[in-house]
Amino acid sequence: MISFAWLIPLFPLLSFLVLILSGKKLKTVSGYLASLLTGISFIFTLGVIADLRSVTEYEATWTWLTIGTTDIQAGVWLNPLNGLMLFIVSFVSLLVHIYSLGYMGENDRRATYFAYLGLFTFAMLGLVMSPNLIQFYMFWELVGLGSFLLIGFYLYKESAKRAARKAFIMTRIGDAGLLVGLILIFWQTGSLSFTEIFQAVEQNEFAPGMVTLTAILLFIGAVGKSGQFPLHTWLPDAMEGPTPVSALIHAATMVAAGVYLVAAAYPLFLASEWALMIVAVIGAFTAIFAATIGLVQDDLKRVLAYSTVSQLGYMMLALGAGGYVAGMFHLTTHAFFKALLFLAAGSVILALRKQNIKEIAGEGRHLAITKWGFLAGTLAISGFPLLSGSFSKEAIFAALLEDGQYGLLGVALLTAFLTSVYMFRLYFMVFHGKGADKPPKSVPVSMKIPVIILAALAVISGFFATGFADWLAAEQEYAVLHHSPTWLIFLATLLSLGGIVFAYFIYVRKQMDREEWKTTFSSTYTILYHKYFIDEFYQNTIIYSTRAISYLMYYTERYVVETIAAFAAGMVKEIGKTGSRLQNGRVQTYGTVALLGLAVIVLIFVVRGGYF
């Protein structure tokens, strides 16, 4: 089976090609076709995983590009880590396809929608199977393209267009870092293949400082894709896309690609204390930073988006503190419960046609399955004992303790408390209250099944922690699962429950007026509500300064150069009045610039004593 692994990404690609080329004719069956093809991919994935238990590593490549004397390969690389990612991607993608059958319902452009989903799934599957950084990078960009198309799916909405554009440009900043990083790696090691890079790291082939630099550059790519501070602002805006897309791309797969990149290149990071430290600090900061913003957002999906940013911060924090298994395990459980939360939220939005939690005010309580599913997800993410989130978070805390990062451990614990506060605030405001009594529009079965499956996984997947660690440890010796001392488990549980109780008293019992603190701490509220003014900061600095440079260049060309040229222009006019009437005077400018340029060059040449 494993030798057919290259087929896995091709089924979604086929789905994309068929639907984009003949989508109009296949409109009614488009969803079923796409789901079927993704299902086949999923079955293949299961087969490959079964084989991976005995093979542990498999690589098949062919020469793709020859530069000078260097060959760059393309192909398929399988090991426990990307086997895991294959599973998550194909599984969540399949569920999202099924869910979308109901969610996109009678949408006129649903063939296009499923085509884009296919493209995205193809790119994501190709990404996790890449044996080298260049192939990885190409799929990475393709993933970005898929995400861009899906965020901007509702073309007629101005905000969706803006969000898609923002996501595209913001992640591209990270991508530039990744590109520079991979080229530096190539320069240092003469290869882009993961295995050869790791060998080079082992044999100290890097110039001093280069390991740290390249690791940080790769991490910049991960920061962009995984919505880490300071490149996180695109992720909440990306919620303009259809909700199943948010579940697939902005919860379970694409945003996890950044975390996967750090995990896949882990030996490189392990070789540099500094790089690990930066990963951990950025992760911790993002975790608590996004959690505080999540406390005051009023849009159902935006709260989930900030929660995603915060949880991704957790994963980075774990990886930065040497908790390889903890980070990947949290990625897995998070994929389940966050996809669950988004899909449940999608049901709420579809049924109630609103997504401001103040307007919903408890109306969601009529949707039984959605309510229980959302509760399971909320409990899991809050780290409620024995649910999946509690296991993966404990693994992260244990890794931090083991690494001696007490400060970061404190931040992580505080974030855990905040997480249960904002998540239960969300839960209580959507599903508890005295909103309208009318039974809302019903939710189709195809949307209920994925919610039920994911809810089950969100509850039980935590128990597989040990097996999970063994699975990853088959290939990498740094894959160790850390175990927490009892006091830490106790503390974590206390914080999680404390947050729930806290939220209960504010939002259900109304013991504290939730509006009151907005006036008493008005400045804090304003800062949080405006997400620390990060967007405004970018608007006022980077965007304006780029614009200023462009204006500067434009006006330099137009006016400054022209003023200098005025003199020459006058002379030329005197010489040939007839010829000059034909033009508006600017061609003289061109000549002046060219000759002036030459004169400056020659002048420098003379000043430098005849040499450059």
Next chain:
Amino acid sequence: MDLETLLSFKWSIMAPEFTILITGVIVSLQDLFYGNKRLSSWLSILGVLLAIAFLSTQYQHESVSILYDTYIFDEVTFFFKIILLTGTLLILLMTSPSWDEETERVRGDFHYLLLAALLGGMIVVSSGDVITLYAGLELLSISSYIMVGIRKYNRNANEGAMKYIITGSLASAVTLFGLSYIYGLTGTTNLFDISREMSAIDTQLEPLAILGFVITFVGLTFKISTVPFHMWTPDVYQGASTPVAAFLSVVSKAAGFILIARMLIIAFTAEPGLEQGTVYEYGVGLIAVLAALTMIVGNTVALRQRNMKRLFAYSSIAHAGYLLIPLAALTSFSLETIWFYLLAYMLMNIGAFAVLHVLIQNHANEDMSIFSGLYHRSPVLTVMMTIFLASLAGIPGTAGFIGKFNIFLGALSADPARYVLAGIMVATTVISYVYYFNILVQMYSRPAEKHANLQVPAITWVTVGFCTLGTVLFGIFPNLPLQFFNW
């Protein structure tokens, strides 16, 4: 030169040039006596195809030099001629003659001018001597001046042609001035002899050698539209009809690049050079600075353009800046890098110009708004345009990405490595996303205007389809052309 020597040359190696020359003559006679533009168009296409066929028989032919080293054939000339011929063919296929006639009220015919310009470019590529090289360059330039001004009732065209000819003459003068220094120092016009003389030059004359090199180089920047001879580009593109602008931005520029590359590599990198290095090593700092300035100016000013031809003019300036990097960072695969980039650039830029041509002809307008709602009017054309733009912006999966990637690797693996240039390239590439992206936004998210039916001549689809295919194919399998190049 007696008849016997004349006949002893291996004339067959010039078959592609003769084909273009004869076709040009036939087309001009045809135009004079019959004036059938459709026939001109087909004859030109046929001629170029025939020239390509002759050229392809020379694949893996050994190097030949005839007419006392003034005309040389080697693998470099072979590969660059492919770009010139294919580019011209695609431009010929981009336009439908009857269509242009109706809209432009053109009296003369641009086909034989195009062929003459192509011939000039081919001579430039094959020259081993400064004199023939200059003759080829002028043939290319003068034909281009007329092509720009051929729409004589169009005010922009008149203005553009006038500006082009003035700036061009200035550039020619500067080039000749630089060449005169080189001739004065070496006493020869043959590139190989220049190389030999340069390597044994008197130390006291070094500054003069470098000065000659610098002035010649600055003069030649006109053809490739880089700083400081770049300012004509937007006005001339705006004035020229779209196929002519495409020719200037691809074929003419490719000829300019191979000319510069050949002069640099043959004449100025000879070892042992001056006191500490070759002339090239002393002048390379200048090329690096010009490359940086060109990338910055091209990409930032493009941000402010609404007129599509002006936008693509600045974009073409920016691409010329990228292409200077392999020259500022010479490695063993610099030529290969330049060739691949020019190939990719030919495909994506002609493709984009072909789509632009269709829209300009349909709207009689060159504002960015002609792209609005294109997706709803012609999804296939939109998808193809998206591929061209993605490739121009250097998005992976397209030939443009591989081209940029090669340049980037070359800049870092050169000795000394050009970090700053590589950094500027990355930064300006990110800036370029913004303006290419604006076009995408227009195509996909703006509502379509009232012109519901888009008229696309069947022949244009050939160009657009071919360019799409090439852009994607060479983006996914870049080794196909690269292996072909390393025969």
